[in-house]
Amino acid sequence: MQTLTVTSKGQITVRKEVLKHLGVRPGDKILLDLAPDGNVVLKAAPQKRHGIEVIFGILHDPNQAPLTIEEMNRVIADGWAGKR
Template identity: 55%
Template sequence: MNAITITSKGQITLRKELLAHLGVHPGDKIELEKLPDGRVEIRPEKKAGKIDAFCGFLKREGQKPISIEEMNEVIEKGWAGEL
């Protein structure tokens, strides 16, 4: 276990390898949770997305939209093992 020094302002610096382990980058946020035994749990902040940002995510340039009926047909073929 590595010790971290606390500055006079009460701040700490986390090492690059710990930040990489958490998957966070400059500008990202982390969450801290105080545990009853005096420990603290640290984890990356969960990013809340909006459905509007997801709509059209899989659409390719020049691809025409497909209908619900076409989607259902492909799903049926997939379940039937025809794809």
């Protein structure tokens, strides 16, 4: 068990080991639930990730067949040639 000190502003600092255990990174949120017995439950909040993986498939039209590699290469070459 770890002991935390409360500042004059009523804040505490949670140690890195605890944050690592929760899987929390800078900018993430933490949920704190007050239990009826006077204890608290601390857990990581579900995170909305904003990385590149979020946009995969966002422009896909389900009514249109996916492009072949050859079609993709043609579009890329046309773009570099200034045709698009």
